[in-house]
Amino acid sequence: MYQIIHIIYFKYLSIHFAKLHLKVLHVSFALLSGFLWCVPNAAAQQVTQTLRGVITDKESNLPLEGAVVLALKDSAVKGSSITDAAGQYSIASVPVGRIDVAVSLVGYKRVFIPNVTVTAAKQTVLNIEMESSAETIKEIVVTGARRGETINEMAVLSARAFTIEETERYAGSRGDPARMASNFAGVSGTDDSRNDLVIRGNSPFGVLYRIENVVVPNPNHFAVAGTTGGSVNILTSRMLSNSDFLTGAFPAEFGNAIAGVFDIRLKSGNNRRHEFTAQAGLFGLEAFGEGPLNRKTKSSYIFNYRYATLEALVRMGVDIGTEAIPYYQDLQFKFNFPMRNGDNLSVFGIGGYSYINFITSNKLRPEERDIYATQDMDEYFKAGVGMLGATYTHQVNSHEYSKTSLAISTQFNRNNFYRVVRHVDPQSGDFVLDSIYPKLAYYFINTRYTLAYLRNNKINTRSVLRYGITTELFQPFFVDSILQEPTFNPSVTEFRWVTRLNTTSGVHLLLQPFVQWKYAINEKLSSVLGVHGQYFTLSNSYSIEPRFSLRWQFKPNQSLGFGYGLHSQIHPVYQYFMQRNEGIRYNMGIDFTRSMHAVLGYDVFFKKDIRIKTETYFQFLWGIPVDTFPSSYNMLNEGTGFDRFFPGKLVNKGTGRNAGVEFTLEKFFTRNWFFMFTASVFDSRLRGSDGRWYHSNFNGQYILNALGTKEFKWGKKRVNTFGLGGKITFGGGQRYSPFDTTLSKLSDEPVIIDSLRNSLQFRPYFRFDIKLNYRCDTRKVTHEVGIDLVNVLMYKNILRVQYVGPDQPPREVYQLGFLPIFYYRIDFGFGRRGGD
Numbered sequence: 001m002y003q004i005i006h007i008i009y010f011k012y013l014s015i016h017f018a019k020l021h022l023k024v025l026h027v028s029f030a031l032l033s034g035f036l037w038c039v040p041n042a043a044a045q046q047v048t049q050t051l052r053g054v055i056t057d058k059e060s061n062l063p064l065e066g067a068v069v070l071a072l073k074d075s076a077v078k079g080s081s082i083t084d085a086a087g088q089y090s091i092a093s094v095p096v097g098r099i100d101v102a103v104s105l106v107g108y109k110r111v112f113i114p115n116v117t118v119t120a121a122k123q124t125v126l127n128i129e130m131e132s133s134a135e136t137i138k139e140i141v142v143t144g145a146r147r148g149e150t151i152n153e154m155a156v157l158s159a160r161a162f163t164i165e166e167t168e169r170y171a172g173s174r175g176d177p178a179r180m181a182s183n184f185a186g187v188s189g190t191d192d193s194r195n196d197l198v199i200r201g202n203s204p205f206g207v208l209y210r211i212e213n214v215v216v217p218n219p220n221h222f223a224v225a226g227t228t229g230g231s232v233n234i235l236t237s238r239m240l241s242n243s244d245f246l247t248g249a250f251p252a253e254f255g256n257a258i259a260g261v262f263d264i265r266l267k268s269g270n271n272r273r274h275e276f277t278a279q280a281g282l283f284g285l286e287a288f289g290e291g292p293l294n295r296k297t298k299s300s301y302i303f304n305y306r307y308a309t310l311e312a313l314v315r316m317g318v319d320i321g322t323e324a325i326p327y328y329q330d331l332q333f334k335f336n337f338p339m340r341n342g343d344n345l346s347v348f349g350i351g352g353y354s355y356i357n358f359i360t361s362n363k364l365r366p367e368e369r370d371i372y373a374t375q376d377m378d379e380y381f382k383a384g385v386g387m388l389g390a391t392y393t394h395q396v397n398s399h400e401y402s403k404t405s406l407a408i409s410t411q412f413n414r415n416n417f418y419r420v421v422r423h424v425d426p427q428s429g430d431f432v433l434d435s436i437y438p439k440l441a442y443y444f445i446n447t448r449y450t451l452a453y454l455r456n457n458k459i460n461t462r463s464v465l466r467y468g469i470t471t472e473l474f475q476p477f478f479v480d481s482i483l484q485e486p487t488f489n490p491s492v493t494e495f496r497w498v499t500r501l502n503t504t505s506g507v508h509l510l511l512q513p514f515v516q517w518k519y520a521i522n523e524k525l526s527s528v529l530g531v532h533g534q535y536f537t538l539s540n541s542y543s544i545e546p547r548f549s550l551r552w553q554f555k556p557n558q559s560l561g562f563g564y565g566l567h568s569q570i571h572p573v574y575q576y577f578m579q580r581n582e583g584i585r586y587n588m589g590i591d592f593t594r595s596m597h598a599v600l601g602y603d604v605f606f607k608k609d610i611r612i613k614t615e616t617y618f619q620f621l622w623g624i625p626v627d628t629f630p631s632s633y634n635m636l637n638e639g640t641g642f643d644r645f646f647p648g649k650l651v652n653k654g655t656g657r658n659a660g661v662e663f664t665l666e667k668f669f670t671r672n673w674f675f676m677f678t679a680s681v682f683d684s685r686l687r688g689s690d691g692r693w694y695h696s697n698f699n700g701q702y703i704l705n706a707l708g709t710k711e712f713k714w715g716k717k718r719v720n721t722f723g724l725g726g727k728i729t730f731g732g733g734q735r736y737s738p739f740d741t742t743l744s745k746l747s748d749e750p751v752i753i754d755s756l757r758n759s760l761q762f763r764p765y766f767r768f769d770i771k772l773n774y775r776c777d778t779r780k781v782t783h784e785v786g787i788d789l790v791n792v793l794m795y796k797n798i799l800r801v802q803y804v805g806p807d808q809p810p811r812e813v814y815q816l817g818f819l820p821i822f823y824y825r826i827d828f829g830f831g832r833r834g835g836d
Contacts, residue, residue: 047719047777050123051116052090052272055083055103058129058153059458061393061401062342063087067105067130073097096120096719096777098672101128107461108132114608115669120719120777121827122275127241132461133523152244152263154251154466154516154528156551157561157601158615160184163242169674169709171727172769172790174821176233177262178220181245185615185662185678187260188703188731190640191799192767192791192816193321193371195220196229198698199247199260200617201658201684204228205639206259206569211235212266212334212348214389214407214450215256215472221328221354222383224413225444226572226644232308234330234352234385238277238288239304241265248617249563249597252516252530252547253454253466258569258595258621266348268336269302271295273829281823282316284308293335303333319817321371328354342395351386361420364430371799371813372642377439378418385411389450399459403468405452413444419485442480442501442644446573449473467515474510474538478503478574485748500646503577508538510570516547524553534592536570541591543568561601568592571625571635578646586649587625593636593652595621609670616661624654630690632757637686637697656686656696667708675708688757695758700732700765709771719778723786725771733762733798741806750803762798767791782827790819 055067069089071079078099079091096118103111108130118124131153152159162180173180178195181187190196196204207228209216220230246254246261254261267290274291290302307329310320330352337345357380358373373379389407396402417440422431454468480501486493516530530547547565554560569592579585601615625635627648634654638645660682667675684699709725735758743751773786794817801810 047096047120047779048093049096049118049120050090050092051079051094051099051101051118051126052081052088052123053126053128054087055089055105055128055130056087057108057458058131059456059464060399061395061456062398064105064108064130067103067108070102072100072102094118094124097713097721098669101126103128103130105130112608119775119782119827120779121782121829123270123273123829125270132458152251153464154253154518154530155244155246156526156528156549157563157603158248158250158597158599158617159244159246161242162245163240168237169669169723169725170707171709171725171771172767172788174232174788174790175237177235177237177240177243177264178229178233180237181262183676183678183705183707183727184245184247185613185664186247186617186660186680186682188680188698188700190229190698190734192797192819193231194229194640194642195231195233196227196640197260200619200660201682201696201698202259202619203636203639203696203698204259205572206257206636208254208257208261209264210254210261211264211350211387212346212389212391213403213405213452213454214387214391214409215448215470216350216385216387216409217411217446217448218385219350219352220385221330221352222326222356222381222642223385223411224383224642224644225411225446225574227639227641229640230383231326231354232328234350235264235332236286236288236304236306239266239302239332239334241267248619249547249549249565249599250567251528251549252514252532252545252565253468255470255512255514255532255534255545255567256510256569258567258593266332266334267302268334268346269300271298271300271336271338275827275829277825277827279823279825282312282821283310283823293337297338299335299337301333301335303331305329305331313819318819320819321816322358322373323370324356324358324373326354326356328352342401344393345390346393347390349386349388351384353382353384355380355382357381361418361422361433361436371815374417376420376422378420378436380416382414383412385409396455400455400457402453402455404454405450407450408447409450410445410447412446413442416441419483438483439485440480440482443477444479444574445477447475447477449475462520464518465515466517467513469511469513471512472510474508474573476503476506476508476573476577478577499579499583501574501577501579502583503574508536510537511535526551526553532567534568536592538573538576539570539589539591541570543592543594557605559603561599561603563597563599563601565597566594567597568594568623574644575625575650590625590650591623591652593621593625594623595619609668611664611666611668613664613666614662617659619658621656621658622654623652624656624686625650625652626654626689627651628689630688632688632690632692632694632754634686634688634694634696637758640697651689653689654687656684658682658684669709672713673708673710676705678705679703690755692755695735695761697735697758699735699758700761703729703731705729719776721775721777723771723773723775727767727769729765729767731765733764734800736760736762736801739803739810744803745806765797766795767797768793768795780828784823784825784827786823786825788821790821791817794818 055064064087065085067083069081071091071094081089081091083089098115101113182189186200188198219234221232223230243265244263269290271292277288279286284307286306288304293299309327311325332350334348387409391405394402418436419439421434425432450472452470457465478501481499484496514532518528520526528549532545535542545566549563551561599617603613627633663679665677680703684696685693686696687693707727712722737752737757740751740753770789770792775784797815799813799815802813
């Protein structure tokens with residue numbers, strides 16, 4: 001604690017406050033202007049909106065008739081409704097602000113959802129799933145759904161739900177679901193400029209992203225092959241419905257992942273009223289819309305488009321790590337078509353394109369601050385990802401439904417490097433350009449065709465059976481060539497192009513069948529049993545993975561959980577096709593990486609808004625690719641950054657282990673404030689082909705997060721809301737290795753001392769973020785202005801050490817400094833405001 005206080009006050013607060021004040025002064029003025037513009041409209045008349053949605057059975061997917069829905073504010077009933085035969089409810093004239101929603105039905109566990117946000121411009125559509133009770137003779141009054149509980153009833157521990165409200169409330173999250181998830185216990189990032197997720201010490205490429213039951217390779221901008229992160233998530237928070245984030249021992253329906261699962265659901269659009277959002281900020285422009293396609297059939301649309309550039313930040317003098325300006329744009333959409341007999345068809349898609357050019361050939365002096373550009377290189381980088389899919393949900397009978405999803409997705413990278421040769425003018429000291437020639441070029445396209453089938457059978461109130469299969473067809477296109485240069489590598493005798501990848505045809509199949517069974521032994525004890533299978537035709541690898549979990553609700557507010565499972569994963573696809581110049585592919589037969597998860601958890605709720613959760617876990621990994629000769633290399637040290645990796649011939653003889661304890665104290669958003677504190681203590685080790693154990697790249701050993709928000713409301717009808725939020729992150733620094741100066745002289749890339757891999761550690765990571773926002777609800781329009789101040793104290797966190805030369809010490813390269821993110825948002829709609 002003393003160390004944190006010392007960092008905040010003595011080192012940074014007194015030195016950097018003046019700089020911070022000057023940079024955000026004009027942004028704060030814009031925030032204040034919007035505030036003064038909105039206030040006069042506040043007390044004109046009471047502002048209300050409609051709350052509506054559909055209540056369904058969580059296991060059978062059927063609509064529930066006769067459920068009583070109450071809208072509560074400060075424990076007083078502000079409206080009520082009873083669901084019809086289609087499970088629909090509607091409550092008109094609900095006061096704008098925060099309300100609680102309670103749902104009850106005989107034979108089902110009572111649902112209580114606190115702090116649902118109601119705004120003036122848009123209807124609040126809240127679809128709720130109810131879980132039946134093993135005791136059906138009487139109405140169950142035990143709260144069955146709380147904040148933080150997962151949507152997937154098969155995930156009983158190491159899982160957390162996330163919502164739009166949470167994503168937008170967390171300081172420093174930037175509206176990014178991945179950055180929001182990094183606040184959870186056991187999860188951390190690796191680099192402020194990226195949203196890679198390190199889960200319980202695992203490599204980020206062990207994370208699986210699934211959207212609408214379909215796997216998407218990497219839903220991020222500026223993503224490269226072999227990673228699951230990037231600079232910005234393509235998905236924006238307002239497109240998301242309640243979704244699940246799983247960190248270990250996940251159910252049998254999830255496969256090809258050893259670290260975690262992001263199971264994302266897209267919202268369906270409002271099928272009664274057209275509603276829109278426009279947003280402008282320092283990152284660019286956004287447009288969002290939703291509404292009915294046909295009110296009679298209740299079909300709807302929803303979309304979000306974003307065009308962004310960081311040019312405004314660069315012009316302001318904000319340090320984004322480079323003078324190069326990144327550009328990106330993305331589109332997400334979903335069309336929803338309800339059909340007869342409870343069937344439903346949805347068509348959805350996401351797409352993103354990003355590019356950045358690092359030009360050093362026009363620089364007159366060396367770059368003092370560029371954490372991404374390669375010295376003496378011009379680089380032209382492009383990346384994109386796209387997915388188009390459809391899901392058909394069929395209500396088989398009163399207790400059984402199926403889902404069939406068909407999709408095509410693709411991810412591409414294109415990059416060209418040019419060697420810049422120049423000398424220094426002795427009189428001016430400026431660079432003089434001598435020549436430019438190609439150094440490296442690659443073009444990657446990884447296309448994936450997916451067919452996923454799931455069937456869910458609610459056998460009775462105690463028993464639910466779910467089974468299915470996911471089939472993925474890979475069609476890779478990988479071309480990569482690099483120029484070997486004797487000028488920069490003494491071991492090379494002549495200029496020669498080397499082809500590292502040349503795969504332009506062929507298809508490969510990944511099959512993943514599963515079956516899982518949830519059984520409630522009694523009202524307090526439930527279990528989930530399952531088996532996941534996996535077969536990959538490219539390497540002829542297969543696995544059979546049993547999964548098991550048990551939950552004991554020994555008191556109404558307390559539970560114990562245990563989970564165990566085997567998991568496996570293929571490797572980045574381009575790794576299988578690496579070749580020598582003569583065309584021999586040397587890693588075609590590498591097997592899966594495999595792991596065993598064991599988790600024990602305790603969960604307790606106090607009153608309705610305080611939760612304490614603690615979990616301890618152990619994970620053992622084997623079959624990890626390592627070198628064929630004795631070395632410390634282990635593939636699970638890869639998976640971050642903007643560079644691909646090119647090891648030599650590999651064998652599946654590496655192992656690893658992760659163990660830790662996690663703690664979460666959370667006060668959910670009630671009485672206009674929330675708070676969350678998470679702490680993780682862990683150890684992550686990997687063993688190479690030399691038989692020795694080393695710290696993994698991600699073994700920071702501890703990570704602490706404390707975040708919260710307070711909202712202030714005023715005005716006669718409470719339509720003005722000012723939010724003040726903050727977040728502190730403090731954790732162990734990243735691991736790094738000392739350079740071997742002798743071998744580095746003989747190579748065009750720095751070489752580490754192999755026996756001392758990750759023996760050193762950067763100083764602790766620290767970051768303090770602040771978020772300010774003001775929302776003004778008028779009768780038909782909602783205005784919001786806000787600013788996210790990332791790294792407000794401008795603490796210099798170390799990103800890496802850079803090799804300078806054999807006679808000079810390595811240079812520290814720092815992560816992003818202070819980053820202000822300002823936005824203005826307007827919500828509006830037209831059409832029916834009422835429930836019908």
